Amino acid sequence: xxxxxxxxxxxxxxxxxxxxxxxxxxxxxxxxxxxxxxxxxxxxxxxxxxxxxxxxxxxxxxxxxxxxxxxxxxxxxxxxxxxxxxxxxxxxxxxxxxxxxxxxxxxxxxxxxxxxxxxxxxxxxxxxxxxxxxxxxxxxxxxxxxxxxxxxxxxxxxxxxxxxxxxxxxxxxxxxxxxxxxxxxxxxxxxxxxxxxxxxxxxxxxxxxxxxxxxxxxxxxxxxxxxxxxxxxxxxxxxxxxxxxxxxxxxxxxxxxxxxxxxxxxxxxxxxxxxxxxxxxxxxxxxxxxxxxxxxxx
Numbered sequence: 001x002x003x004x005x006x007x008x009x010x011x012x013x014x015x016x017x018x019x020x021x022x023x024x025x026x027x028x029x030x031x032x033x034x035x036x037x038x039x040x041x042x043x044x045x046x047x048x049x050x051x052x053x054x055x056x057x058x059x060x061x062x063x064x065x066x067x068x069x070x071x072x073x074x075x076x077x078x079x080x081x082x083x084x085x086x087x088x089x090x091x092x093x094x095x096x097x098x099x100x101x102x103x104x105x106x107x108x109x110x111x112x113x114x115x116x117x118x119x120x121x122x123x124x125x126x127x128x129x130x131x132x133x134x135x136x137x138x139x140x141x142x143x144x145x146x147x148x149x150x151x152x153x154x155x156x157x158x159x160x161x162x163x164x165x166x167x168x169x170x171x172x173x174x175x176x177x178x179x180x181x182x183x184x185x186x187x188x189x190x191x192x193x194x195x196x197x198x199x200x201x202x203x204x205x206x207x208x209x210x211x212x213x214x215x216x217x218x219x220x221x222x223x224x225x226x227x228x229x230x231x232x233x234x235x236x237x238x239x240x241x242x243x244x245x246x247x248x249x250x251x252x253x254x255x256x257x258x259x260x261x262x263x264x265x266x267x268x269x270x271x272x273x274x275x276x277x278x279x280x281x282x283x284x285x286x287x288x289x290x291x292x293x294x295x296x297x298x
Contacts, residue, residue, distance in 0.1 A: 005073070008192050012051050016073060019099055021092040024082055027073035028066040028096060032058030035130070036102050037294075039065045040093075042112020042137065043209035044172040045277070046072025046196055049111065053279060056287050060296055061107075066096055068117070070205025072196050077204075084208030086221040090120045097121075097128075105130035107294060110137050112251070112276070113209055116225065122235065123228045132240040133290055134259060134266075135278050136251040140229040141214065146254035148215065155210045165207040172197045172206060179277035181247040189280070232262055240266040241293040243286045245274035267293065 115137025155161035164170035274281035
């Protein structure tokens, strides 16, 4: 493991498990009993992001929360040992779900890059999706009304960006400061989010995620996203809750409008003063909304 979670035991009181997913260990939480809930984080966070929601649901549900390879408590292999692409992420998730041998359809909770990973997996297995909870994410290309943010462009396409992300942990550090607007993270929370990414080698996934953002047909993930986007309407009949922090500088009103256009029957909760890390910023409202959506009393 890349770091010791004992110092965060009060915040992250879990005993995780690991699974070999083709030569790399994937760490995951498997908590509680009952109908399954699968929670997928994005970049540059890790399963820590879902800690409060996992604790809120594990009394009534079986909660599965993986750390994507290269993130959190999972292995962080080099490019020679792991293909940091969307397809590989979904293949890893397939391995995990096959290993768990779940028979019931899952409630799928997605945030940031977890949306693209989760909805690609869902597109492979639409019969395995009971409900969808969407938190500041996407399952489609950049909306035509939205300009690609300059900060992401620098990280994605320049040597300077790569140096800042892997040399200075700029992506994780910046996210921990700007990701919350209503309730800015205190120093200890920022430390916990950044802790898995404490060296050049451990920050490889943080950079590769950004570099895998598909903008042009020649990008590796483009064909995958194209296929998923084209098939999203198959999920129109699946109950969907969207909770959205409107102060997110990437997944902003343009992305929310696209979700609403594609899923006009979705239940939408907007949080005008909250940012990207919606579960940190507005968890006191979002978690009860998710429980109500799932039919959990209390």
